[in-house]
Amino acid sequence: MESKERIFKLKGVIQHYAWGGSVFIPDLLGLTPDLSKPAAEYWMGAHSSAPSEIYRTNSWQKLNELISSNPSDALQSAVVEKFGELPYLFKVLDVKDMLSIQVHPTKANAEIGYDAEDKAGIPLNAPHRNYKDRNHKPEVMVALSDFWLLHGFKSKQALDDTLQNTQELTKLLPLFRKEGIKGLYQFVMEMDQVDVDNLLAPLVKRALRLKKEGSITRNSPCWWAAKLYEESGLPEHIDRGIFSIFFFNIVQVNPGEAVFQKAGVPHAYLEGQNIELMANSDNVLRGGLTPKHVDVPELMKHTLFEEVVPQVMTGVPVLPGELNYPCPVPDFGLSKISLTQGMEFQSETYSLEIFIVTEGSVLLNQHMVLKKGECAAILAKTKYSLLAPGHATVFKAFVPVL
Secondary structure (H helix, E strand, O other): OOHHHHEEEEEEEEEEOOOOOEEEHHHHHHHOOOOOOOOOEEEOOOOOOOEEEEEEEEEEEEEHHHHHHOOHHOOOHHHHHOOOOOOOOEEEEEEOOOOOEEEEOOHHHHHHHHHHHHHHEEEEEEOOOOOOOOOOOOOOOOOOOOEEEEEOOOHHHHHHHHHHOOOOHHHHHHHHHHHHHHHHHHHHHHHHHHHHHHHHHHHHHHHHHHHHOOOOOOOOOHHHHHHHHHHOOOOOOOOHHHHHHEEEEEEEEEOOOOOEOOOOEEEEEEOOOOEHHHHHHOOOOEEEOOOOOOOOOHHHHHHOOOOOOOOOOOEEOOOOOOEEEOOOOOOOOEEEEEOOOEEEEEOOOOOOOOEEEEEEEEEEOOEEEOOOOOOEEOOOOOOEEEEOOOOOOOOOEEOOOO
């Protein structure tokens, strides 16, 4: 094949999850926003539930079909032998409302869970199904705006301080000091709903008042507890996910900074826009802040009950103009390519790589113009160049050399 036949424009799939904004992703893609419908995620990849399409010989073709027609040519043989498929899923997210408290399983546990639910006859599209595939789901995100998330449990000292300084939660302090993080979390996650309401309703009321007064900021868990209910008002039953807002680290990530999340680390995206890259999986175990299925026993089984010190990455220079965000997994790698006027970036793919332009425009291999929001897929072992007529930013998803 000529290199031209190994480079394709790619069109992703918009996911309309209720927590998403309506404007950012359509604006990025050059579409007219539909304010009646959220555009939460933009998927770029070959996941069977929403495969991207590539433009080939004057028509659009599903990326997973192109790969399956000649996997070794598209991905290269070592990747096919290890993974059997494109091992990553690339996304853009616009988080308007908080996402669910969630944990992702290890690969071994995903295989066990998937097979068990299959054996139980639970349909793949059933709302109460936890395991949609047999894969793990480590993930990395790079902020496109000021981005806020919950990431792992606070240090024991910080959690002790939170319980001491939050008057409605001080009664949990003796339990925490005796049983530790796991004992505390298990207690509140298994608590009767009436007890959850009695404990959290006064806290939410106070948080709503403080936020309305403007006396708290996003660094305070009360700010996020208030945000959850400031539009709808206090419901009959309070979401127990609020405990997690107080127990987890609240992390602010600046544009261009990144956070990696391994299997078992509990987390939730709170607000902002990001680029996200993960293993090719849709397995999510939820623990609150969502109307979706919550399976507390399954969540508890796979959660790491340990102190987490959030590691915010700024990127490591690789080639001129390229910053890499190192991830300790073989499934994927993520880099940001920043170009100035007249600058040319040259490289060669190892496996199939996917690119999205988030600022400016680039000329790919002297023949394909990619404007802001446009994407391309380049098959394995293909040399390519990116040339910028002005300032441009491109994010690249790839498979690290095995």
